Amino acid sequence: MIAPGVAGLPIGAFGLFGDAFNFVFSGREAETGGVTVGGTGQVIDLATTQLEVTVFALAVAIVLAMPVGLWLGHRQKGEFLAVSAGNAGRAIPELALIALMAAAIGVGMVNLVVALAILGIPPILTNTFVGISQVDRASVEAARGMGMTEFAIVRKVELPLAVPTIMGGVRTAGINIIATATIAPLAGILTLGDFIIARNVYGDAGVLAGAVLVALMALALEGTLAAIQWAMTSRGLKLERS
Amino acid sequence: MIEPATSFAAIDQSFFTDRSGGGCIQENKLFCPGWVVDNYDRYVDPTLQHLVLVGSAVVGGFLIAFALAILAHRHRFLQTPFLAGTGILYTIPSISFFFLLLPITGRGPLTAIIALTAFNLQIIFRNITNGLRNVPPNVTEAATGIGMTRSQVLWRVEIPLSMPEIIAGLRIATVSTVALATLAVFANGGGLGTEIVSGSNITFKTGIIVAGSIAVIMAIVFDGVLLLTGKLLAPWQRKRVIT
Numbered sequence: 001m002i003a004p005g006v007a008g009l010p011i012g013a014f015g016l017f018g019d020a021f022n023f024v025f026s027g028r029e030a031e032t033g034g035v036t037v038g039g040t041g042q043v044i045d046l047a048t049t050q051l052e053v054t055v056f057a058l059a060v061a062i063v064l065a066m067p068v069g070l071w072l073g074h075r076q077k078g079e080f081l082a083v084s085a086g087n088a089g090r091a092i093p094e095l096a097l098i099a100l101m102a103a104a105i106g107v108g109m110v111n112l113v114v115a116l117a118i119l120g121i122p123p124i125l126t127n128t129f130v131g132i133s134q135v136d137r138a139s140v141e142a143a144r145g146m147g148m149t150e151f152a153i154v155r156k157v158e159l160p161l162a163v164p165t166i167m168g169g170v171r172t173a174g175i176n177i178i179a180t181a182t183i184a185p186l187a188g189i190l191t192l193g194d195f196i197i198a199r200n201v202y203g204d205a206g207v208l209a210g211a212v213l214v215a216l217m218a219l220a221l222e223g224t225l226a227a228i229q230w231a232m233t234s235r236g237l238k239l240e241r242s
Numbered sequence: 243m244i245e246p247a248t249s250f251a252a253i254d255q256s257f258f259t260d261r262s263g264g265g266c267i268q269e270n271k272l273f274c275p276g277w278v279v280d281n282y283d284r285y286v287d288p289t290l291q292h293l294v295l296v297g298s299a300v301v302g303g304f305l306i307a308f309a310l311a312i313l314a315h316r317h318r319f320l321q322t323p324f325l326a327g328t329g330i331l332y333t334i335p336s337i338s339f340f341f342l343l344l345p346i347t348g349r350g351p352l353t354a355i356i357a358l359t360a361f362n363l364q365i366i367f368r369n370i371t372n373g374l375r376n377v378p379p380n381v382t383e384a385a386t387g388i389g390m391t392r393s394q395v396l397w398r399v400e401i402p403l404s405m406p407e408i409i410a411g412l413r414i415a416t417v418s419t420v421a422l423a424t425l426a427v428f429a430n431g432g433g434l435g436t437e438i439v440s441g442s443n444i445t446f447k448t449g450i451i452v453a454g455s456i457a458v459i460m461a462i463v464f465d466g467v468l469l470l471t472g473k474l475l476a477p478w479q480r481k482r483v484i485t
Binding site: 015016017087090091092093094095096097099100102103104175178179182183186193196197204207208210211212214215218219222 | 270272329330332333334335336337338339340341342344345414417418420421424425427428434435438439445446447450451453454457458461462
């Protein structure tokens, strides 16, 4: 099928990629007939949902995992727990987690965010622990000698020095979460993954458009988190690295 | 405007009627051991397919990443572009990657293997380059001093000393790939995912639990085997590596 294209451009000439491009910008009849699918309206709708669940889940994961990692790292305790949590987290099959969550507990936003947050917790916990516990103990002792409280040591000494490692964990978590948010339609929340999963509705053009959009969103999220990391890293650490 | 996806909620009755286990299956309880006993054979093929997907992706990813790391070790200026390039491949979600390949390789295991390989590159590449970089300079200088050529230093000194990091990278890559390969079902790539989304039905809890558990066990076994391999290849254990 040759698509007419946006603004008269001969987009059909680019094959399926052109057709997918066209799918994003102008609606068309669904493969199943009847309703109109695709077009900027639906794309923005689904992309917004995907971003929302990703940000929610990442926030929940940070709030739950980071304090534990900070505390364990500061006390230099629980290395086995923190590191094995990271290893175990990688072994969780995302698809099974989402499917089981949806089947056993039910579909919906809250359950989805919980399932996605579960995927985000291990890398944040492990990296926060590793980052904090690898801070030079001499610096910590010096801070203690200056009369800093334990809380101040964490906040003013350990945390700034561990920013690159901690943010590494947050970035891994973010990538995992946004990638898994793609299969959220299985849990009843329509994200851009709907284009990919429901091929019978959107056709191959929709599938490819969904794939491109998801890839772009993941790269944009990674870029944003990298920029946040850069902004949070102290000048001294940046000089040391370059 | 937004149409619901295919109705995953609709349970395919034929899937259950011929299954044993009393009322457990009909009521779709959380876990029906009776069904598993009678149906374990249906997990054999998906498990084997899963092993092929993971094996190919990890071996392929290792070979490519190893070549890239050796190149970047010889020519330091390549390190940044290689890291950035593999970083992009790592960031693109696998499920999206499957379908970016759709116009090129279509649907099937090959598509899934390519996407999973691309995902692996960064993890393995970064660990190999870190390992090579962490070899103490005095060791390589001593090796040069006793008359080793550059490639002898690389193959007989630097790579063996980097073994703990290389194995650590392979462990992370393998475990992650075992979990990710469940998504291959969306690319018609087979694997354990077929038993999770069996017959457009993702509400059958026992099936999800069995397939998910096989994946987790597979990840643990691979991890253990690589851990032992690492111990054998680097008996001195230069230092502890936190993965």
